[in-house]
Amino acid sequence: MEDNIRNSDRAPLPVGLYPHARKVGGLLFLSGVGPRKKDSKNIPGVELNDKGEIVSYDIETQCKSVFENVRMILEDCGSSWDKLVDVQVFLTNMKDDFSTFNKVYADYFKDIQPCRTTVEINALPTPIAIELKCVAEVSS
Known part of the structure; x- marks a missing residue:
């Protein structure tokens, strides 16, 4: 099974x-992906106080960062953006963020239109407002 692990x-x-x-068969299952940047504790679009609590955040900036992280993982693990077949979206504030998220999502996904489920959750493990869980086709 270890030979199916991709990073x-x-x-x-x-x-x-x-x-x-x-990678399982012809599919690539991504773990949850957030907006953090590599080798940084800085989260695009998030302002934290001294206690590490969210003071403010920009959902559009976080969405764009998450989508770019997903794209990198797909490319580095043998797939590509256009091979996405399913996207699960976790938002911490559906009421305030859904319309902005939906607009940004439409810009990024209009040409491929994978299946999508969007749910609101109470919190994520780091101080972020969005996380994606994706499935894509992959070559052998």
């Missing part, structure tokens, strides 16, 4: 013991 050198390291992705 990206360009994406931020996972925050736990899991790979960026795992």
Whole structure:
């Protein structure tokens, strides 16, 4: 099974013991991907106070960063953006963020239109407002 584990050198390291992705048959399953940048504690679009709590955030900036992280992982793990077949979206504030997220999502996904599920959750493991879980086709 270990030979099915895939990781990206360009994406931020996972925050736990899991790979960026795992290849099973002709599919690539990505672990949850957030907006963090590689080798940085800085989260695009997020302002934290001294206690590490969110003071403010920009959902559009976070969306764009998440989408770029997903793109890097796909490319580095043997797939590509146009091979996405399913996207699960986790938002921490559906009421305030959904319309902006949906607009940015439409710009990025209009040509490929993968299946999508969007849910609101109470919190994510780091101070972020969005995380994506994706499935894509992959070559052998």
